Amino acid sequence: MEKYQNFATKIEKFFKINPSENFDIELFGLLKEIIDFESGYIFFVNPERLEYSFNPQTKQSKCIKENFLMENLTFKNSVFGKIYITGNKFDDNDKKIFKACSSIIANITKDIEISKIIKMQVDALEKGYYEVQKSNKKILEAEKIKSKFLSHVSHELRTPLNSILGFSELMANGFAGPITQKQQEYLNDIKASGINLLGMINEVLDMSKIESNMMKLTRKEFMLNDLIIEIENIIAPLLIKKDIKFTKKIDKSIKIKADYQKIQQVLFNLLSNAIKYTDKCGKVELRAVKEDNFITISIKDNGIGIDKKYHKKIFNKFEQVGESQANSTGLGLTITREIVKLHGGTIDVKSTPDIGSEFIVRLPQI
Ligand SMILES: Nc1ncnc2c1ncn2[C@@H]1O[C@H](COP(=O)(O)OP(=O)(O)OP(=O)(O)O)[C@@H](O)[C@H]1O
Ligand SMILES: [Mg+2]
Known part of the structure; x- marks a missing residue:
C-alpha cells in the first residue's frame, strides 16, 4: 500500500x-x-x-x-x-x-x-458551421440562377402570347374581314386560353420576384374606375365562356395612389378565381367603397365555396383545395396577398361550401 x-x-x-x-x-x-x-x-x-x-x-x-x-x-x-x-x-x-x-x-x-x-x-x-456556410452559398447561387431562368423564360413566353392575344382581338373586331359566329366563338376560346396562360406565366415570374425580394411598387395616382373598366375587358372572354353574370357596385369617385399594374393583377387574380370556381351561369359581383382613408374592394361569387379549415391555407404557396384544376398553379392568392401587403393593406376571405366566397381587400388610399 x-x-x-x-x-x-x-x-x-x-x-x-x-x-x-x-x-x-x-x-x-x-x-x-x-x-x-x-x-x-x-x-x-x-x-x-x-x-x-x-x-x-x-x-x-x-x-x-x-x-x-x-x-x-x-x-x-x-x-x-x-x-x-x-x-x-x-x-x-x-x-x-x-x-x-x-x-x-x-x-x-x-x-x-x-x-x-x-x-x-x-x-x-x-x-x-463551415460546411453549412458553404452549402448556404451554393443554395443562394442556385436560387439566383433559378430566378434568372424563370424571369427569362417568362419574358420569352409572354411576347408571343401577347401577339396571339392581340391578333385574335383584331380578328374578333373584324379588322381582317367579316367573321362568322362560329369563328367568333373560337376566337373567344383562343383569347380565354391565352389569358389563362398569361396569368400563369405572370404568376411564376412574380413568385420568383417575391422570393428574391425583388418585387417593388411603382405608385401613381389613378381613378379606380379606370382600372376596373380595363379589367372588365380582360376578363370578358372568361365570363362569356362560362356564361357568368358580372355586376359591379363602385364608387366612381375613388382615387388611389398605388401600383396600377399590381392592383390590376390583384383584381384579375380574385376575379379569375371567382369565375374559375363558380359553375356555369353563376354570379360574380365586384364592389368598391371608400371608408375613411381606406378603400375596400370585395369580389363575391356564388360558386363552390371553401371549407373554413382551408381559409388560411389557400394563401400559402401551391395550396389548392381538392384536386388541382387545369390552368392553375396555386400561386395566385399568395402573390395577391404579397402585393396587398406591400401596399400596406389586408385581404380576408368569407366563404361557405356550396354557397359562395367573398374576398375582401382593404387598401390605404394614401
Ligand atoms: N372564389 C373561390 N371559390 C372557391 N375556391 C377558391 C376561390 N378562390 C380560391 N379558391 C381556392 O383557393 C385555392 C388557391 O387559389 P389560388 O388563386 O392561389 O390558386 P389557383 O386558382 O388554384 O391557381 P392560380 O395560381 O393559377 O390562380 C384554389 O385552388 C381554390 O381551391
Ligand atoms: Mg387563382
Whole structure:
C-alpha cells in the first residue's frame, strides 16, 4: 500500500503541473515504478462512440496479449474508458494495486478526456458551421440562377402570347374581314386560353420576384374606375365562356395612389378565381367603397365555396383545395396577398361550401 500512496502523490503532483501533455507516457511511467508490465493501453469511449487510445510503446491497440490486467475507468458510475497492462504474470498484490491505481487514473483522465471531448465537439461544430456556410452559398447561387431562368423564360413566353392575344382581338373586331359566329366563338376560346396562360406565366415570374425580394411598387395616382373598366375587358372572354353574370357596385369617385399594374393583377387574380370556381351561369359581383382613408374592394361569387379549415391555407404557396384544376398553379392568392401587403393593406376571405366566397381587400388610399 505504500507503493500505492507513492503513486497517488506522484501522479497528482505531475498532473497539477502538467495536466494533459503526454499524460499517457508519464502515467504508465509512474505505474511501472510499482507494477512490472510490458505495455499499457488506455481506451476512451466518448459519447459518439468514437474510440481512441494511448499507448506509450506501440501505439497499436489491437495487440493486447493474453496475459493482462484490465480495469474500467468510471466517472459517476458510468464507464468512459478502459485501462490495460499486459506482459508479465500478475499476482494478487499486483491486481489490488492496479485496481486502486485505476481509480486514481480514472479521476485524473476524466478531466483530460472531458476537455478532449469538448475540443472534438468544438472542432466538429466549427467544421459543421463551415460546411453549412458553404452549402448556404451554393443554395443562394442556385436560387439566383433559378430566378434568372424563370424571369427569362417568362419574358420569352409572354411576347408571343401577347401577339396571339392581340391578333385574335383584331380578328374578333373584324379588322381582317367579316367573321362568322362560329369563328367568333373560337376566337373567344383562343383569347380565354391565352389569358389563362398569361396569368400563369405572370404568376411564376412574380413568385420568383417575391422570393428574391425583388418585387417593388411603382405608385401613381389613378381613378379606380379606370382600372376596373380595363379589367372588365380582360376578363370578358372568361365570363362569356362560362356564361357568368358580372355586376359591379363602385364608387366612381375613388382615387388611389398605388401600383396600377399590381392592383390590376390583384383584381384579375380574385376575379379569375371567382369565375374559375363558380359553375356555369353563376354570379360574380365586384364592389368598391371608400371608408375613411381606406378603400375596400370585395369580389363575391356564388360558386363552390371553401371549407373554413382551408381559409388560411389557400394563401400559402401551391395550396389548392381538392384536386388541382387545369390552368392553375396555386400561386395566385399568395402573390395577391404579397402585393396587398406591400401596399400596406389586408385581404380576408368569407366563404361557405356550396354557397359562395367573398374576398375582401382593404387598401390605404394614401
Ligand atoms: N372564389 C373561390 N371559390 C372557391 N375556391 C377558391 C376561390 N378562390 C380560391 N379558391 C381556392 O383557393 C385555392 C388557391 O387559389 P389560388 O388563386 O392561389 O390558386 P389557383 O386558382 O388554384 O391557381 P392560380 O395560381 O393559377 O390562380 C384554389 O385552388 C381554390 O381551391
Ligand atoms: Mg387563382
